[in-house]
Each structure stands twice: as C-alpha cells, then as structure tokens.
Amino acid sequence: MTDFDGLVAVVTGGASGIGAAVAATLTARGAKVAVLDLNPGDDGFRCDVSDDAQVRAAIDAVAERYGGIDVVVNNAGIGAQGDVTANDDEEWHRVLDVNVVGMARVSRAALPHLRRSSAAAIVNTCSIAAWQGLPSRALYSASKGAVLALTLAMATDHLPDRIRVNCVCPGTADTPWVGRLLDAAADPAAERAALAARQPMGRLVTADEVAHAVAYLASPAAASTTGTALAVDGGMYGLRPRGPVN
Template sequence: MAAEFDGLRAIVTGGASGIGAATASYLMERGCAVAVLDLAPASAPEGSVPITCDVGDTASVEAAVDEAVRALGGVDIVVNNAGIGAQGTVEDNDDDEWRRVFEVNVLGIVRVSRAALPHLRKSDHAAIVNTSSIAATAGLPQRALYSASKGAAYSLTLAMAADHVREGIRVNCVSPGTADTPWVARLLDKAPDPAAERAALNARQPHGRLVSAQEVAAAIAYLASPINGSTTGTSLPVDGGMNSLRLRPT
C-alpha cells in the first residue's frame, strides 16, 4: 500500500494549504511525485515541486502545467482543488463577485484539465479528481454563489467523465462537508462568537464535528488510485453523513 502510487505523477492545485496540502502529502507518502500549483507555493509540502499558478488565468495555467510536466516527466493525476469561498444570498454578491468565484471554482477546473489532457492521454493510469462540496447537493443558507459554483463543478465532473472514459481517463469529484480549513478558520474569526459558530458547524454534521483535511485527502487519493480503475463519474461525499442522513434531534 505504501507504494500504491509509485512511479505516478500528480498535479495538485491549491496544494500549498488546507485540503490541497494534505492531498499532496498523502500522495507523496504513497510514492507519487507531486507538483503543487498555487498562488503562493512557498508553503507547499516538503518534497513537492512548488509552482506559481493562478487558475483564474489561462496563460498562467498553461505555463504552470508545462513546468510541472517538465519537472515530473509527465502527469498521470490532476487534482483540481483550488477554490475560493463566498457568503451571502443571491442578493448579496454583485456580478463581478459572481464572475470572480466562477473564474476560479469552475473555469479553473476547465483551464487546468484542458492543459493537462494531452499529457494524461499518454498515461496508463490517468485520473482527474475535482473538489466539489456538500453545497452542490444540499441547500445551505448564505451560500448561494458558492453553492452554484460547486454545483457546476459537480455537473462538470459528470460531463468530463462521459467525454473521456473511452480515452482511459477517469474523472470523479469529492464533496466535502464543512472542513477544518484555513478558509473556515477565517470565517470563524470574523463571527461575533467564534466558539458558538464552531459549535453550530460541528452540530450541522451528523457525526458532530468538522471534516478534517486529511479525511478529504484520503478520499481524493482513493479516486485517483490505479487500484480503483473502475470508479469514474462519481461524487464521493466526505461529510459525516450530512447529505444523506436524517437523524432525530437529540
């Protein structure tokens, strides 16, 4: 199992912190060579190849993917994890903010995948894993823009899986619940009562706590693994049962 990814090469976007960093570390521990594409790659996990990349810009993405392919000698796995958050109802964000979030959360997946596909076609174990969210399938308050972008990421995953399955490229996504990431930590810091807000987020998930970045990383690795070569066109929830369980109140 330690060598599950031995000889494989991965690109992880947004890989310098949170879920992306946990994923990069998890893959490297299992034998994978990893290039981290991030706006601020200096904090990428030790042993990875740090590359500056803005997934909201096509030229930046194409240059970064080319650099990653040169550094790794090819690419077998793409983890489209880079994303940004947004709060509010449909009234609360202007058109520019909608465009900004979709540029990263949706078109970022498009740009990186498009640049990587010619290289993935050369791999015997090609896989793309996108990061969606519980917000794609469950109505959460004050998350209209974010939910729309992650719903698009989920639908895009299914369409990509259909387009590329006969090329031997598997495409899946993970759908985390509320995860203990730097973005959530910043939201908590802004809350009038951070402790109460954290308790509410914990209680919203049936297993009673935030999802860890390492748990999401393990799910991403499952979807990317050559061991799971028949898994494609699926969304793997990592949400403590939030999407599917309906517990009676305690």
C-alpha cells in the same frame, strides 16, 4: 501504501488546507507531487488558475520536470458568503472563474499528458453545497453545483481516453478558510458548534479525511470508479438522525 509509485500528480491550491493534505497524502503513497498555487513554496509552481497562460506554463513546466502527468487534483477554489443579493456581478464572475473555469483550464492543459498515461485520473474538489441548500452560500453553492455537473460531463467525454474523472464532496472542513470565517463571526465558538452540529457525526471534517478520499479516487486501485461524487461530510447528505450524536 505505494499505489502511486511512478506516478506524477498535480494538485492545485496545494499549499494549504485540503490541498496541502492531498499533496502530503499522495507523496506518502509514492507519487511525485507538483503543487500549483498562488504561493506554492520553494518547490511548487506559481499558478493563478484564472489565468490561462499561467496554467499552461505551469502544466508544461510540471511535465517537463517530471516527464509527464498522471493525476490532476483540481482543488483551487475561493469562497463566497451571502444570499443571491449579497454579491455583485463582478464577484459572481470572479468566483465562477476560479472555482469552475479554473478547473476547465487546468484539465484541458493537462489532457495531452493524461492521454499518454496508463493510470490517468482527475479529481475535482466539489462540496456538500452542490446538493444541500446551505444558508448564505448562494454563489458558492452555484459554483460547486457546476463543478458536480462538470465532473459528470468530463467523466463521460473522456471514457475513450481512459481518463477517470471523479469529485469529492466535503462537508464543512476544519481548514484555514473555515477558521477565518469563524474568526469573523460575532461568537466564533457558537458558530463552530453550529457548523459541527449540522453534520450528523457532530464534528467538522478534517483535511486529512478529505485527502484520503481524494487518494482513493485518484488511485489505480480504483480503476473502475469514474463519474462518482464521494461525500466526506459526516453523514450530512444521506443521514437524518433524530437527535445529536452522543
């Protein structure tokens, strides 16, 4: 597919995991992709989304190098574990700053460029945690619930700008971050099996599957899709099977 030919896409957190899969998918479909990351590699742009000056500098550098920006994928984020008592105020502020305010910083810096695009789109990486009560994920869930609300508000605000805003809501994905959580568990194999079992399809989501969902939402071919939260979760949101899938 070449539906992104001539378009410039920014992917935050694009150096690993879901972000890297998104960057590779958009590149394969014709986009010029700018990776923004704390460790972006040789051709990317170093950017801490919790630092407004860095965000503005990175976005300006992308626009200067490629002549504009058409797509923003707000994927950068961090995790958090535990119930509501598990994290102190400093950690609550840190996670919300990266996961929620970081998306606002990148989006507002990119808006002048997006407004000049004929195929402008923003895709935010949300999570199944935004609408499912997952155990020991109070802070993380709060941040992703805010991302869902932010997505809907932005989609409404930017209708006059012809900027589509959507989010993708992955289930538990087989990424380096999840791998680190599993490695820290008392029984990694049992924990992996439990995570897979809670998704009706009986396995973890892959980063590539999420990336293709992001590409759909960002593509000019989805020109009538805005204000949508697309679940990529093995059926976790809507399905209630009676037993394990064989």
